[in-house]
Amino acid sequence: MNDNIRSPVAQKQALSVPTDADAVHDELIALANDDVDVFGGRVFSLAYVPDPVTQSLSNDAYRMFAHTNGLNADAFPSLRRMQADVVSQILGWTHAPAGAAGFMTSGGTESLILAVRSALKMYQSSQSAGDTSPGRSPGRLNMVLPTSAHAAFEKAAEYFDVEARRIPVLPDWRANVSMMAEAIDADTVLLVGSAPQYPQGVIDPITELSELATSRNIPLHVDACMGGVTLTFLERAGEAIPLWDFRLNGVTSLSVDLHKYGYTAKGAGVLLYRDKQRRAAQTFVTDNWLGGLYGSSGILGTKSGGPIASAWAVMRHLGDSGYQALTVTARDAALRLANHLEQHDVLQLRSWPDSTLVSFGTRSNDESIFAIADVLRTKGWYLDRQGPPPSLHATINAVHESVMTEFLRDLDDASSRVSASGTTGRTSTYGTIE
Numbered sequence: 458m459n460d461n462i463r464s465p466v467a468q469k470q471a472l473s474v475p476t477d478a479d480a481v482h483d484e485l486i487a488l489a490n491d492d493v494d495v496f497g498g499r500v501f502s503l504a505y506v507p508d509p510v511t512q513s514l515s516n517d518a519y520r521m522f523a524h525t526n527g528l529n530a531d532a533f534p535s536l537r538r539m540q541a542d543v544v545s546q547i548l549g550w551t552h553a554p555a556g557a558a559g560f561m562t563s564g565g566t567e568s569l570i571l572a573v574r575s576a577l578k579m580y581q582s583s584q585s586a587g588d589t590s591p592g593r594s595p596g597r598l599n600m601v602l603p604t605s606a607h608a609a610f611e612k613a614a615e616y617f618d619v620e621a622r623r624i625p626v627l628p629d630w631r632a633n634v635s636m637m638a639e640a641i642d643a644d645t646v647l648l649v650g651s652a653p654q655y656p657q658g659v660i661d662p663i664t665e666l667s668e669l670a671t672s673r674n675i676p677l678h679v680d681a682c683m684g685g686v687t688l689t690f691l692e693r694a695g696e697a698i699p700l701w702d703f704r705l706n707g708v709t710s711l712s713v714d715l716h717k718y719g720y721t722a723k724g725a726g727v728l729l730y731r732d733k734q735r736r737a738a739q740t741f742v743t744d745n746w747l748g749g750l751y752g753s754s755g756i757l758g759t760k761s762g763g764p765i766a767s768a769w770a771v772m773r774h775l776g777d778s779g780y781q782a783l784t785v786t787a788r789d790a791a792l793r794l795a796n797h798l799e800q801h802d803v804l805q806l807r808s809w810p811d812s813t814l815v816s817f818g819t820r821s822n823d824e825s826i827f828a829i830a831d832v833l834r835t836k837g838w839y840l841d842r843q844g845p846p847p848s849l850h851a852t853i854n855a856v857h858e859s860v861m862t863e864f865l866r867d868l869d870d871a872s873s874r875v876s877a878s879g880t881t882g883r884t885s886t887y888g889t890i891e
């Protein structure tokens with residue numbers, strides 16, 4: 458790597474001195490040198506790689522629309538059309554009823570924050586309409602969710618000052634519905650389940666959560682950011698998948714990410730609602746400034762058309778049969794890893810994967826699992842580190858099928874070396890704040 462690129466002082470200078478476009482291009486290549494190798498399948502986190510033709514189409518679509526602005530689709534009817542097509546496709550996949558609607562978002566975190574906002578606004582408008590329970594003393598509003606639900610719900614809780622009432626999961630890592638029922642009170646604005654949850658890759662009992670939501674008249678968000686595409690196509694491939702989508706009457710909103718198992722460029726997800734009223738509650742409109750009427754569907758103002766175009770182009774190209782094939786390939790790779798771990802003498806599978814997420818630790822449940830990750834890293838493999846309990850997490854996608862034999866060999870080698878040496882490694886964060 459070029460030292461000029463590394464030094465912060467040189468970096469500043471680099472940005473103030475006009476530089477030939479070819480030289481800048483070379484510098485970009487140099488900058489990417491230290492990044493993990495996404496396309497070779499050595500990264501089990503953060504990135505999803507389809508076949509080369511789809512990948513190249515996605516890149517082209519992104520480039521063509523990168524400088525368009527989804528803030529105002531009047532100027533870019535192309536973006537309106539592409540977003541409508543994408544949302545409509547996912548409404549179909551998730552068996553949404555007539556009247557359901559949604560928006561594209563920048564991904565899972567924005568979807569989850571907006572799902573909380575919509576639930577809050579709906580609750581507040583029902584209160585101002587006089588729909589209060591007798592004898593009730595209003596407290597801090599809360600949402601009831603399992604400890605496994607994604608960290609972005611904490612972000613929403615902090616942003617909106619809502620209590621995230623976290624309920625411990627059962628020994629099988631799934632939501633404990635009866636404990637969640639006990640945690641509900643008159644200030645509960647939302648229940649949450651995941652299909653699947655990220656940490657151990659299991660689907661919460663969404664049917665029971667839906668019954669609870671219906672009986673207590675509280676909205677239920679299903680976080681299918683990870684599983685929305687995969688579960689749709691595993692079911693179509695004949696796997697017995699428990700219900701998790703709008704076929705369950707209590708499900709009021711649902712998030713599906715495209716930049717994960719939709720294999721599209723980063724910055725694309727979908728947030729769907731059972732009805733348009735709930736969708737309207739996520740939007741924002743003001744004329745309280747000197748610039749006229751301003752409205753936006755999500756958190757962002759200006760938003761690049763690149764991710765929208767990539768999503769539309771990839772979905773149009775792959776169609777249902779393309780997704781079916783990618784899903785089955787990813788599932789086969791995930792099951793190969795799960796089977797291997799089930800018989801391992803050092804490593805322990807946390808749970809049989811309900812989709813394509815595989816989590817594992819050591820049989821002794823200690824931090825030596827992170828030393829195993831360190832050894833794997835020296836061979837170019839990158840896995841997420843998480844806990845409690847100390848575990849590694851593999852988000853398996855289609856690209857991993859071709860490297861699984863090599864990965865299993867290196868995993869075995871790393872685990873025997875670490876067991877023999879008795880070393881422990883370090884954990885790391887799932888995201889960064891730099």
Ligand SMILES: Cc1ncc(COP(=O)(O)O)c(C=O)c1O
Nearest residue numbers: 564565566607654655680682683
């Ligand atoms: C279940 C689940 N929900 C939400 C998210 C957040 O998605 P994003 O990182 O796209 O904001 C993730 C990310 O891995 C996830 O696994």
